[in-house]
Amino acid sequence: AKEEISIQPETFTPQKEVPAVAETSLSDVADIETKIPPKEERTKLWEKLQESYTSDKKQKTVSPTIEEELPPTIEEPSAILQEEKFVETPSVELEAEVKPEEIPLVKEAEEKPLTEKEKIEKEAKRLARSLVKDILLYHSDKVEIGLKQGNLAHLIGNEIRKSWRFYKDNFPLEKTGNVNYFKNALNEIIGKGKQIFK
Known part of the structure; x- marks a missing residue:
């Protein structure tokens, strides 16, 4: 209880000093406000202010020294x-x-020109790989289950048949020299190198 009593007077003493400072500053402001110059002097001061402002503005735009000094510090x-x-x-x-x-x-x-056979082979491989990658992309869960359970043909058989028809329409076996690049892509990408598709 004694500690609380000793703290209370300390908190009140600064509060009494603050209004005294405020009163002195208000009286100073009142003195300044009473010393307003006459209208003619105010207009002259205003004109001088405008002239100094415009001259400062011109100096800033014209003189390169000010512009050069500011950027290095910034x-x-x-x-x-x-x-x-x-x-x-x-x-x-x-x-x-x-x-x-x-x-x-x-x-x-x-730059060595490809023969017609090489062009067909390259395009057939590219189409086969993209078709098989699409199957893997859209049916990856079925592919994983099918590889584990051994029923891959049952799970994604329809997708494989659709892709095979599209591939065969563009590159029949006669055109690719009886090489089935689609089957090779299936074994390489979906079968992960194993000969699952025969």
Whole structure:
């Protein structure tokens, strides 16, 4: 109880000092407000203020020294970041310099014209792989269950038949030299390299 009594007077003493400070500042403001210059002086002051404002504005736009002095103080952190970027860029440029040398070699190998048979083979493989990947993408759960239980043909047989018809319409076996690239893609992608489809 004694501690509470000793604390209470300390909290009240600053509150008494604060209004006294406020009263003195209000009296100072009242003195300032009473010293208003006459109308003519106010208009002259206003004109001077406008002139100084416009002259300051012109100096800021015309003089390059002010513009040059401000950016370094503001952009010092970004300058450090730019230096770090310059350190990283040479490695990228070196890689870019190496790549153009390699690209012509690859282009020379690809510039050899493919025969008609090779073009058909390439397109047939691409179509077969994309059809099988679509089956795997849209029916991955059935494929996993079918591989575990051994009833893959029962679970995704319809999808395989639809894709096979589409493949056969575009690339009949006579066109691909009796090579079934669709079956190869099924064994490679869905069968994971095992000869499930015969």
